[in-house]
Amino acid sequence: MIIGRCVGEARINEVTFISTKMPEIGQYVILEYDNKKILGMIEDLIRFNPTINEELLSEEEIESIKKFEESYVIKGKIKILGDIENLKLPKIPPEPGTAIKIATKEILEKIFGKDEKSISIGKLLTNENVEVYVNVNKMISRHLAILSITGAGKSNTVCVIVEELAKKGVTSLIFDMHSEYVDAEFSKKKILPTKINPIHLHYKEAARMMNIGEEAYIQEMYFRKAWESVKEKIINMKISLNINDFFNSLIKELDSFAKRERSSEESIYKVILKVEEFKEKFGEIFDLSYDDIVNQIEKGKVNILNLGSVDDEVADIFVSHILRKILEERKKFVTSGKGLSFPIFVIIEEAHILIPKEFDTFSKYWASRIAREGRKFGVGLCLVSQRPKALDANVLSQANNMIILKLVEPNDQKYVQAASEMLTDELLVHLSSLNIGEAIVIGPMIKIPALVKIHEFQKKNIGKDIDFIEESKKMEKKEIDLI
Numbered sequence: 371m372i373i374g375r376c377v378g379e380a381r382i383n384e385v386t387f388i389s390t391k392m393p394e395i396g397q398y399v400i401l402e403y404d405n406k407k408i409l410g411m412i413e414d415l416i417r418f419n420p421t422i423n424e425e426l427l428s429e430e431e432i433e434s435i436k437k438f439e440e441s442y443v444i445k446g447k448i449k450i451l452g453d454i455e456n457l458k459l460p461k462i463p464p465e466p467g468t469a470i471k472i473a474t475k476e477i478l479e480k481i482f483g484k485d486e487k488s489i490s491i492g493k494l495l496t497n498e499n500v501e502v503y504v505n506v507n508k509m510i511s512r513h514l515a516i517l518s519i520t521g522a523g524k525s526n527t528v529c530v531i532v533e534e535l536a537k538k539g540v541t542s543l544i545f546d547m548h549s550e551y552v553d554a555e556f557s558k559k560k561i562l563p564t565k566i567n568p569i570h571l572h573y574k575e576a577a578r579m580m581n582i583g584e585e586a587y588i589q590e591m592y593f594r595k596a597w598e599s600v601k602e603k604i605i606n607m608k609i610s611l612n613i614n615d616f617f618n619s620l621i622k623e624l625d626s627f628a629k630r631e632r633s634s635e636e637s638i639y640k641v642i643l644k645v646e647e648f649k650e651k652f653g654e655i656f657d658l659s660y661d662d663i664v665n666q667i668e669k670g671k672v673n674i675l676n677l678g679s680v681d682d683e684v685a686d687i688f689v690s691h692i693l694r695k696i697l698e699e700r701k702k703f704v705t706s707g708k709g710l711s712f713p714i715f716v717i718i719e720e721a722h723i724l725i726p727k728e729f730d731t732f733s734k735y736w737a738s739r740i741a742r743e744g745r746k747f748g749v750g751l752c753l754v755s756q757r758p759k760a761l762d763a764n765v766l767s768q769a770n771n772m773i774i775l776k777l778v779e780p781n782d783q784k785y786v787q788a789a790s791e792m793l794t795d796e797l798l799v800h801l802s803s804l805n806i807g808e809a810i811v812i813g814p815m816i817k818i819p820a821l822v823k824i825h826e827f828q829k830k831n832i833g834k835d836i837d838f839i840e841e842s843k844k845m846e847k848k849e850i851d852l853i
């Protein structure tokens with residue numbers, strides 16, 4: 371079906387057209403020239419009526435426009451994507467008058483279609499008969515960012531992707547910051563215990579967990595001495611593998627320093643207080659019998675680490691510790707055949723908290739290492755965030771693939787655009803008008819940019835908006851029952 375014709379100046383990668391029909395933004399079209407079928411995407415539309423002069427001023431004249439209401443012309447812009455056979459850009463622009471046709475389902479299926487290395491994430495927004503598949507190898511090796519305002523469908527997208535990966539036998543690991551994935555019904559799921567063996571922690575990691583800041587260097591120095599001495603005792607089996615004994619030994623050690631070094635007494639007692647506070651709040655996450663976390667990750671499953679009950683500093687240590695271990699173990703495997711034997715896709719929810727722009731975190735260091743080196747060792751990173759502009763720009767720009775759902779704030783939009791050359795100004799304009807679950811998908815994992823309606827993951831119990839009235843009624847009932 372011909373929907374319009376090229377007019378004005380055409381370029382190799384951009385064409386203007388006019389039409390009397392109303393096409394849709396994101397719709398794919400075919401132009402035949404240079405003996406080839408060339409695919410394009412409608413990126414911009416302007417509707418106008420050539421018979422109406424914009425400078426009309428009088429009321430009668432404005433009233434008189436009404437009779438032209440049904441007659442309009444559409445002027446639009448098409449981004450040329452390339453030859454339908456190989457998506458290469460043609461060497462010449464189309465002739466003026468070249469017909470613009472809507473791309474058929476068959477052509478689109480060939481482009482977005484299924485093969486054994488791809489997974490389905492949704493359907494084309496402009497043609498719901500066409501399913502959109504993305505290449506798994508390119509998604510994992512070139513990393514992914516899933517970005518949007520809150521509630522637009524990021525976690526749902528994660529669910530769709532990890533479930534499809536599990537069906538293909540590909541392992542994923544989700545750092546579940548708000549305990550929202552633990553109840554989702556993935557076909558192959560493993561919940562990892564929120565535990566860490568202190569033996570595996572660097573003293574700096576332990577200090578940060580216990581809120582001993584780098585700037586409090588006297589506190590850190592005594593903490594280091596005590597931590598390393600207790601660790602040595604455990605390794606030499608001088609104390610039992612009981613976590614209470616562990617904390618008691620740590621405090622005893624610090625106490626003995628305080629008695630010896632009177633001038634630093636105050637600092638040391640502050641450390642003791644912080645260790646005690648940590649023990650009370652999060653003590654049970656330490657487990658001396660706990661095997662290395664990497665040995666607990668199960669191949670081919672959706673592995674979930676529930677971090678909903680810990681605070682941001684503790685989550686940072688967990689995430690960085692595991693990222694480090696995964697990278698080291700994968701390197702070991704690739705070079706010596708020992709270590710983590712399967713590739714893995716790691717999903718970091720709330721990435722702006724763990725990998726912030728403004729300050730350094732342990733997770734930021736290891737995430738940027740994976741962003742740079744992960745490709746060679748089969749470790750992929752997926753950053754999920756509702757505040758893209760608070761995310762570290764370096765790590766974000768390593769995420770070559772992007773699924774961007776509704777994003778309203780202009781600064782967020784510009785920040786994302788700066789990280790990805792594929793996000794054109796024309797695509798950017800549409801980010802604020804997307805509905806829930808609708809996304810712009812760009813990057814090497816998809817042959818051409820696409821507007822996609824992401825599948826709804828049916829078996830999730832996640833991200834449900836709270837019904838404030840119903841929840842409040844439940845609270846009232848509980849209160850009455852108690853009386």
Ligand SMILES: Nc1ncnc2c1ncn2[C@@H]1O[C@H](COP(=O)(O)OP(=O)(O)OP(=O)(O)O)[C@@H](O)[C@H]1O
Nearest residue numbers: 520521522523524525526756807824825826833834
């Ligand atoms: N593709 C979709 N199709 C239909 N409904 C969807 C889709 N994506 C999300 N939803 C609905 O929107 C709600 C919010 O989705 P989701 O929890 O994925 O958003 P989010 O971006 O992760 O939010 P937050 O930033 O708060 O984590 C869910 O209850 C879900 O049912």
Ligand SMILES: [Mg+2]
Nearest residue numbers: 524525526833
């Ligand atoms: Mg979410």
